[in-house]
Amino acid sequence: MKIKKNDEVIVIAGKDKGATGKVIRAIPKEERVVVEGVNLIKKHKKANPAGGQQGEVVTKEAPIHVSNVAIVEDGNPVRVGYRFEEDGTKVRISRRTGKDI
Template sequence: MKIRKDDKVMVIAGKDKGKIGKVLKILRKKDKVLVEKVNMVKRHTKPNPYVNQPGGIVEKEAPINVSNVAVVCDACTKPTRIGYKKTEDGKKVRYCKKCSETFK
């Protein structure tokens, strides 16, 4: 998977198309990612006195398929595809396919 945790991604398909957020979690077995403030759902929770958790309606992020997000390049500020190349010292780095800028 070319998307990593803490990457800035843009949703390119679905009800939240066009939204930009940070990747919070990667679910590799399901090919899904959890993006900050994207695909918000409401969960009804019971109060749990052992954890001191109140009951009510909690709004949280739901996973979104990895094919519906694209990494946003910091240099060109556009959603882009990711490529890999090796540097002179032999390290494998990710780079933007639009502007050839390397990622962190």
């Protein structure tokens, strides 16, 4: 997966198209990412009288498919490529500018 945790991304498809945010969590096995402030859902929590907890409605981020987001560079979405350094390390680069990400 070319998008990692802490990357700044923009949503390019779906109900939150155009929204930007930071990747909170990457789930490579499912090809999904959780982006801060994007794809918000309401989760209803059941009350637990024995524990003294009230029921509540919690708003939280749900995972979004990685194909619906792109890394942001200078305010524009960019595609990600790879380059190998002379010492053999793999580096992510921007396809638009060629700079390291």
